Amino acid sequence: MLTLAIDMDETMADTTKEINNWYEREFGHRLSEEQLHGVEFRNAIPEAHAGVVKRYLNSPGFFRYLEPFPYAIDVVKELNQKYRVFIVSAAMEFPNGLKDKVEWLDEFCPFLNWRQYCLCGDKSVVQTDLMIDDRAKNFTHLVGAKTYLYSAHHNVAETRFERVDNWQQVAAKLL
Numbered sequence: 046m047l048t049l050a051i052d053m054d055e056t057m058a059d060t061t062k063e064i065n066n067w068y069e070r071e072f073g074h075r076l077s078e079e080q081l082h083g084v085e086f087r088n089a090i091p092e093a094h095a096g097v098v099k100r101y102l103n104s105p106g107f108f109r110y111l112e113p114f115p116y117a118i119d120v121v122k123e124l125n126q127k128y129r130v131f132i133v134s135a136a137m138e139f140p141n142g143l144k145d146k147v148e149w150l151d152e153f154c155p156f157l158n159w160r161q162y163c164l165c166g167d168k169s170v171v172q173t174d175l176m177i178d179d180r181a182k183n184f185t186h187l188v189g190a191k192t193y194l195y196s197a198h199h200n201v202a203e204t205r206f207e208r209v210d211n212w213q214q215v216a217a218k219l220l
């Protein structure tokens with residue numbers, strides 16, 4: 046079986062939506078799709094709010110209640126029959142999220158074994174046959190891997206890698 050590395054934030058789960066939820070709770074308004082187009086959330090907010098995104102990401106519980114993208118769980122479940130699936134998330138920058146991520150995977154992906162969870166500091170240590178991720182920087186070290194860039198507001202300008210826009214497209218390409 047080929048190994049398949051799958052990212053969590055902004056690939057399986059809608060992290061930006063949750064940041065926006067927390068931002069709205071604190072400041073009373075959400076950022077629109079247009080405001081987020083082509084930029085990181087932290088760069089789309091006023092200077093006076095600098096640092097709030099990091100604060101959210103390091104809050105216990107933040108990563109526990111992320112919404113899975115439509116069909117993400119169903120497709121990962123099927124992929125798990127066909128590939129050696131590993132969930133690869135660079136999680137060490139926000140260590141309070143580690144347990145949240147494990148609990149999230151336990152809840153949404155009970156068909157996975159904990160041995161398939163790879164919460165790491167830097168994905169450049171990972172070699173795999175296939176990878177799905179929203180960050181192109183996580184592909185550049187791979188040798189001979191097939192990569193799929195999961196489309197996100199921040200990566201619209203990236204043109205070097207094959208894209209998937211949703212999990213139905215992942216299913217069409219990989220199942």
Ligand SMILES: [Mg+2]
Nearest residue numbers: 052054055179
């Ligand atoms: Mg990600």
